[in-house]
Structures are given as C-alpha cells and as structure tokens.
Amino acid sequence: MPELPEVETVRRTLAPHLVGRTVTAVEVYDAGILRHPTSPAPFAGALVGRRVRALGRRGKYLRMALSDGGEWIVHLRMSGRLLWHRERERRERFLRLRAMLDDGSLLDYIDMRRLGGMYLVDADGVGVPAGLGRLGPDAVDPAFTPAHLAGVVRGRRATIKGILLDQRAVAGLGNIYVDEALHAARLHPTRTGESLRPAEVRRLHAAIVAVVREGIRAQGVSFALYRDGEGRPGEMGERLRVYGRAGLACYACGGTIARARVAGRGTAYCPRCQPEPRRQTGRARC
DNA sequence: CGCTTCCTGACT
DNA sequence: AGTCAGGAAGCG
Structure with a gap:
C-alpha cells in the first residue's frame, strides 16, 4: 500500500536520522526479505562499515546512497515498514531485519507479509532491482508532462x-x-x-x-x-x-x-x- | 492484454 | 473454509 507519497514521507523522516551514520551491525531475522545478496552473511558483510550519504527515492523505491559508492535499496511493497528508534528491547511483531548505527540508534525493517524486500547494490551497480531501471518518470518529476x-x-x-x-x-x-x-x-x-x-x-x-x-x-x-x-x-x-x-x-x-x-x-x-x-x-x- | 502468484492476517 | 487486501514479476 505504500505508494509514492508514503515512501517520500518515509524518506524525509528518516533522512535526518540516517545521513552521516555508519552501520555497525546487521541482524537478519528472516532472509526471505533479502533480494540481493540473498544470504544474511554476505548481506550483512556488505552493509556493515558503510556510511549512509543520502536518502533518495525513485517511484516506490527508497534508495540509500552508501559511502563506498554502493546503494541500499528498499521496496516496502504491501506491508513493509521502516522504523527508526533507540529502544533496543523494542521488537515489533514481524521484525525482519535490524541495522545498528554508530550513534546507538536502530533502523528496523518490519514486514508482516514479507512481500517487500531490500537490495544491496555494489559500486558497479550489481544487484539493482530490475524494475528500477524500467520505471517511467516520477509522478512528481517535471519530466512527467x-x-x-x-x-x-x-x-x-x-x-x-x-x-x-x-x-x-x-x-x-x-x-x-x-x-x-x-x-x-x-x-x-x-x-x-x-x-x-x-x-x-x-x-x-x-x-x-x-x-x-x-x-x-x-x-x-x-x-x-x-x-x-x-x-x-x-x-x-x-x-x-x-x-x-x-x-x-x-x-x-x-x-x-x-x-x-x-x-x-x-x-x-x-x-x-x-x-x-x-x-x-x-x-x-x- | 489480463490473469496468476507470492504472502499472511482480518473478516464473513 | 473462503474471500479479500495489492505491488510487481511472470505467464499464456
């Protein structure tokens, strides 16, 4: 159900908390939401140590630019949620992945139906979701005329x-x-x-x-x-x-x-x- | 082109 | 038990 306005809202509210932060650890509770790489160890290995440089959005894809030139891309599909907070003991039902940040805060990915997922794209662009390259102009882009x-x-x-x-x-x-x-x-x-x-x-x-x-x-x-x-x-x-x-x-x-x-x-x-x-x-x- | 599949919970 | 919710890939 998250569409462009919802993803844009997530982007805007997360950006102040995430930009400049470095991921210190990643806990995967359900590997089913990992689209690339699809295994927890490689996924976590590629994300830990990276710093979030900027948050962008294209269509319904949330794109987090990383310090190595790579990207962390999330698609919420129907029931996905990204929740930033500081309470380590707080665990939402259907918590699928947790990223720990260098200021002690947390970014949780919660997804009841597991239709959403995330991609770690390397600096060469390997791992980009296929649909991203086929998108038409954003509904709010001037190119949409x-x-x-x-x-x-x-x-x-x-x-x-x-x-x-x-x-x-x-x-x-x-x-x-x-x-x-x-x-x-x-x-x-x-x-x-x-x-x-x-x-x-x-x-x-x-x-x-x-x-x-x-x-x-x-x-x-x-x-x-x-x-x-x-x-x-x-x-x-x-x-x-x-x-x-x-x-x-x-x-x-x-x-x-x-x-x-x-x-x-x-x-x-x-x-x-x-x-x-x-x-x-x-x-x-x- | 539309239909099916994935996925799980709420509702009838 | 059966239906619906629907984003997007895949299939006929």
Missing part, C-alpha cells in the same frame, strides 16, 4: 486504471492514488487509453500531480505505515475522496460511490462523476 501521459495512453486498448498502475508508464502510483486521480479527473476507470481525448489527458495529468502532491503534504495514507519512530500516522487517509468509500456519498455530486474490479484490483469510483464509457468512445473507426 501531459505530453508524456498522452504518449503513454496513445493507441492503448488497456484500461486507464491498468495503464496508471504500470510503473513503466508513470512511477509511484498505486491503487489508492489511481482511484483518487481518476475521480478528480472525472474519468471512469475502465476507459481505454486510446479513448482519452486531449482535454481528458490534460485533466488526468493535472489530477495525478495534484493528488500525489496532496498525499505528500498530508504525509501519506497510514496503513501499517508510520512517518517516524514515534509511529505517528499520516493524514491523507482522511482526505481520500473515493478509495475506501464505497456505498458512501460522493463529495462532489452526492451520488453513491460504487465498487468494481478493474485491472484485477478493487476499484472505487463515482458512477455519476465518472460516466461509464460508451463503445468506441471518442475514436472514429475507418
């Missing part, structure tokens, strides 16, 4: 929801922000890419940028995800217009938010604000 979005949907018969969930098209969106953006743009989730008219593409682009920025400002939607070591949740959950609101009244029109399955995902939308596509919407056939 209306023209880029137009190019991504052009000629595509896939649903717009499916296209937006594809990280190769735009990086950082997940189920929540896609539903929110489509509602804000008044586009039905099953509209095909090729059916979108230029004005609709521009509207969708503006909606994506707006909801993602709002999510960052609100420090994300909290769902087993906390912005810092004190476990304080983000406020975006209270600002959602459609996600999780099936059966409730649409804030825009008063109609009832509906639920469907689109691109294999639970999907919330307003049938009145987001009208059902008609066949061959907006595209002449020859």
Whole structure:
C-alpha cells in the first residue's frame, strides 16, 4: 500500500536520522526479505562499515546512497515498514531485519507479509532491482508532462486504471492514488487509453500531480505505515475522496460511490462523476 | 492484454 | 473454509 507519497514521507523522516551514520551491525531475522545478496552473511558483510550519504527515492523505491559508492535499496511493497528508534528491547511483531548505527540508534525493517524486500547494490551497480531501471518518470518529476501521459495512453486498448498502475508508464502510483486521480479527473476507470481525448489527458495529468502532491503534504495514507519512530500516522487517509468509500456519498455530486474490479484490483469510483464509457468512445473507426 | 502468484492476517 | 487486501514479476 505504500505508494509514492508514503515512501517520500518515509524518506524525509528518516533522512535526518540516517545521513552521516555508519552501520555497525546487521541482524537478519528472516532472509526471505533479502533480494540481493540473498544470504544474511554476505548481506550483512556488505552493509556493515558503510556510511549512509543520502536518502533518495525513485517511484516506490527508497534508495540509500552508501559511502563506498554502493546503494541500499528498499521496496516496502504491501506491508513493509521502516522504523527508526533507540529502544533496543523494542521488537515489533514481524521484525525482519535490524541495522545498528554508530550513534546507538536502530533502523528496523518490519514486514508482516514479507512481500517487500531490500537490495544491496555494489559500486558497479550489481544487484539493482530490475524494475528500477524500467520505471517511467516520477509522478512528481517535471519530466512527467501531459505530453508524456498522452504518449503513454496513445493507441492503448488497456484500461486507464491498468495503464496508471504500470510503473513503466508513470512511477509511484498505486491503487489508492489511481482511484483518487481518476475521480478528480472525472474519468471512469475502465476507459481505454486510446479513448482519452486531449482535454481528458490534460485533466488526468493535472489530477495525478495534484493528488500525489496532496498525499505528500498530508504525509501519506497510514496503513501499517508510520512517518517516524514515534509511529505517528499520516493524514491523507482522511482526505481520500473515493478509495475506501464505497456505498458512501460522493463529495462532489452526492451520488453513491460504487465498487468494481478493474485491472484485477478493487476499484472505487463515482458512477455519476465518472460516466461509464460508451463503445468506441471518442475514436472514429475507418 | 489480463490473469496468476507470492504472502499472511482480518473478516464473513 | 473462503474471500479479500495489492505491488510487481511472470505467464499464456
């Protein structure tokens, strides 16, 4: 569930605690979350002694630059959490890995479902997750323009929801922000890419940028995800217009938010604000 | 292109 | 017991 705004919030709140710190020890409780290297000893061996130089983010990947030119990359997927704190006796349920830092503080990786994981990339780039190299522009990057979005949907018969969930098209969106953006743009989730008219593409682009920025400002939607070591949740959950609101009244029109399955995902939308596509919407056939 | 798989807990 | 949650890789 962590999407771009949630990962960005994690990055911002961890950075002051981690930058400049050196990892002094690593304890692996579940090797299943190690993506590269996949064994605890090599993983710990490569991380211990490295200093964290900077925290970056690309899409939903958190990237920690290390002093040797390598990188420590974490993807939270569904239930992953990074928690910085100083209480050695504190052990969250589903604690999978703990890194000890040279100031006595700790960075815990917690992941109930173990879908997330981490990568240690050496200075030559060995170990980079494959998906990272295939990402489209970040939803908040200036390179993500209306023209880029137009190019991504052009000629595509896939649903717009499916296209937006594809990280190769735009990086950082997940189920929540896609539903929110489509509602804000008044586009039905099953509209095909090729059916979108230029004005609709521009509207969708503006909606994506707006909801993602709002999510960052609100420090994300909290769902087993906390912005810092004190476990304080983000406020975006209270600002959602459609996600999780099936059966409730649409804030825009008063109609009832509906639920469907689109691109294999639970999907919330307003049938009145987001009208059902008609066949061959907006595209002449020859 | 969409569907399945991974993974585990909450809910019906 | 069965269904759902869903990010992303993999498959047909």
